[in-house]
Amino acid sequence: MRCEEFLRVLDQHLDGDPTPSGWSDHAAGCPRCALALRLERTLRAAPRWAETPRLQPQTRATILRKVETAPLFWGHMAAMMEESAVSALVAAGIVAMLIIAGPALWQGAVPETVRADLLPYFQPLLNGVRATVATFEPLVRQGWGVALLGFTGFVVLFAAALSTRALSLRSAG
Amino acid sequence: MEPLTGEREWIRRFQSGDASAFVAIMNHYEPYILGLLTRLAGDRTRAEDLCQETFLKALKGLPSFRRDSSLKTWLFRIAHNTAMDQARAEGHENDSLDQREESGLQAPSNAPSPQSRVEEAQMQRSVEEAMASLPQSQREVLHMFYWDELSVGDIASALRMPEGTVKTLLFRGRNALRGRVLNLLPEVTS
Numbered sequence: 001m002r003c004e005e006f007l008r009v010l011d012q013h014l015d016g017d018p019t020p021s022g023w024s025d026h027a028a029g030c031p032r033c034a035l036a037l038r039l040e041r042t043l044r045a046a047p048r049w050a051e052t053p054r055l056q057p058q059t060r061a062t063i064l065r066k067v068e069t070a071p072l073f074w075g076h077m078a079a080m081m082e083e084s085a086v087s088a089l090v091a092a093g094i095v096a097m098l099i100i101a102g103p104a105l106w107q108g109a110v111p112e113t114v115r116a117d118l119l120p121y122f123q124p125l126l127n128g129v130r131a132t133v134a135t136f137e138p139l140v141r142q143g144w145g146v147a148l149l150g151f152t153g154f155v156v157l158f159a160a161a162l163s164t165r166a167l168s169l170r171s172a173g
Numbered sequence: 174m175e176p177l178t179g180e181r182e183w184i185r186r187f188q189s190g191d192a193s194a195f196v197a198i199m200n201h202y203e204p205y206i207l208g209l210l211t212r213l214a215g216d217r218t219r220a221e222d223l224c225q226e227t228f229l230k231a232l233k234g235l236p237s238f239r240r241d242s243s244l245k246t247w248l249f250r251i252a253h254n255t256a257m258d259q260a261r262a263e264g265h266e267n268d269s270l271d272q273r274e275e276s277g278l279q280a281p282s283n284a285p286s287p288q289s290r291v292e293e294a295q296m297q298r299s300v301e302e303a304m305a306s307l308p309q310s311q312r313e314v315l316h317m318f319y320w321d322e323l324s325v326g327d328i329a330s331a332l333r334m335p336e337g338t339v340k341t342l343l344f345r346g347r348n349a350l351r352g353r354v355l356n357l358l359p360e361v362t363s
Contacts, residue, residue, distance in 0.1 A: 007351075011344060011347070014343075014347070032355065035351075035354065035355060035358065036351050038296060039296070039300065039350065039351060039354050040347075042293070042296045042297060042300055043300065043315075043319040043350075044319065046300075046319045046320045047174070047319075047320060047321075047322055049293075049297055050208070050297075050320055052204045052208075053204055053207040053208050053211055053217075053220075054203065054204060054207070055203055055207060055221060055224060055225075056221055059221045059222075059224070059225050062225060063199065063225055063228050063229065063232075064196065066229055066232060067192050067195050067196065067232060068192055070192070070232055070233075072187065072188075072190045072191075072192060072195075072236065075233070075236035076188045076189070076190070076236035076237075078236070079236045079237030082237070083237070
């Protein structure tokens with residue numbers, strides 16, 4: 001085996017590829033390749049021979065002071081609220097799209113026969129939605145009504161997302 | 174690298190407002206982060222400053238850390254970005270010839286004889302010296318792979334680069350290291 005081939009096989013070996021048996025015999029008679037092997041062994045052992053650096057006490061003290069004064073709870077709450085707000089916005093967008101485009105999609109994309117088959121199952125739900133929407137009709141006619149409804153919907157979704165996140169964190173912990 | 178026992182629990186405790194959890198996380202990762210930053214900065218004082226900045230950024234970001242991610246690669250990513258920002262600010266992003274302070278190398282505990290101990294220490298010094306002369310990207314990847322024992326996947330995740338790029342950097346780094354160690358230890362090949 002030539003040196004180039006030995007080093008190529010060594011690299012293959014380091015990448016986890018299979019190597020031919022006896023490939024490392026070449027190193028016994030070749031100082032350069034023996035050095036390459038020694039180097040690799042030295043590198044593999046680096047976590048054992050290298051120094052374990054530690055921060056200077058004053059640097060550590062500076063970090064610890066910051067940790068002690070950091071608003072940890074509110075930092076976490078702010079992150080959760082931010083994520084919940086994004087989730088609520090996405091959910092509000094989906095709900096709005098369903099309200100606006102849902103009936104047209106139902107009519108246009110679902111075949112008549114399928115609609116006829118499914119309607120008995122969805123009828124109670126549809127009746128409930130219609131009754132709920134009807135209660136908001138006077139509000140929607142006001143100029144500020146849509147904004148108020150949108151805001152209320154966002155707040156409800158936000159609260160739902162925040163509660164779900166808080167409960168899922170508790171159960172995961 | 175030893176895994177941090179009960180890592181998820183420490184993160185949960187921190188996110189519930191327990192500051193001591195952050196200290197536990199910092200105590201565990203400090204040698205690895207500081208080691209990498211010393212390698213990148215080439216100077217212990219600068220590395221200390223960068224390490225402080227890294228942990229303060231982690232303190233700020235940990236509240237929103239997702240527990241299904243790897244804390245180890247997240248911390249290494251912050252350390253990498255902090256070092257790169259600093260290098261950019263100082264205008265020597267690709268500085269590959271910075272001087273590194275002498276490190277207190279320890280002899281391996283299982284060395285069979287004084288002669289081999291001397292040879293090992295010589296090799297270790299040569300490795301440290303050769304590492305300091307490598308381009309930063311190769312030095313960083315080699316350090317993470319050998320000193321911190323991160324997998325190729327973890328390095329790729331920490332540095333936000335494809336695994337193929339990490340493998341290429343490792344390959345080139347090893348080759349460059351071999352060449353430099355050969356020059357530093359000429360008596361071995363004579």
